[in-house]
Amino acid sequence: MNAQNSAAFMPDEDLMNTILCDLKRTVREYATAATESACPAVRRVFNTMTMDTLQLQGDLYTHMSQMNMYPAPAKALRQDVDKQLQTAQQMQQQTGQFVQQKTGQFGSSAQNAHITANGQHQPSHLM
Template sequence: MNAQNGSAFMPDEDLMNTILADLKRTVREYTTAATESACPTVRQTFNELTMDTLRLQGDLYTHMSQMNMYTAPSKALRQEVDKQIQCALQTQQKSQQFVQQKTGGNGSYGQAHYPQHQPNQNQNSYYM
């Protein structure tokens, strides 16, 4: 990827930021594909691709952060994050109840059980 004059194609930081942005986009696309898939095997494949891409994105972010190429977002108050998690869990529960109501509880998604989030009181008041 070197230009004819021997200089780099683009600075490493710009190249890594481009790759990072592309990995984020890919995760969104895989997630959409998984949610729109009717075939359990295809859905599982896209779930696995999503998780693999998230791991790769996380590794790249960590590497960039260690090289001071990417600054972490500011800390969030633990109570605000916990509040958002609780809202998401309530929405999820309402959605599950709606699906069970409409399918008579016979749908495979109506039987799913998800772990409940319990705020950890022993940690500091910020998430990183």
């Protein structure tokens, strides 16, 4: 297809926006596939595909931004970014603790006792 036919089909900006949206969707699907893969080799393949697609998406975004086809997002306040980061870190920590509890990594004593602020074990029925 030559440049003349391409322009008649769809303006470049619309075409690039369509491709950009498709790349974003593809990244989500690859990430989902990676998280659902039971086979480590398959998981690695999907991780690689995710990263490659993210790179391609970033390159396309940069090109579109340089051509003023994609407006830059509004600047975020540092305090808002810090708050979101803190919330995500807390959620990650809570999730890790939950998984450890459910997989028995704390040992059997942790199931029957809680550790107090001074580090001493206290039976759960006293709490």
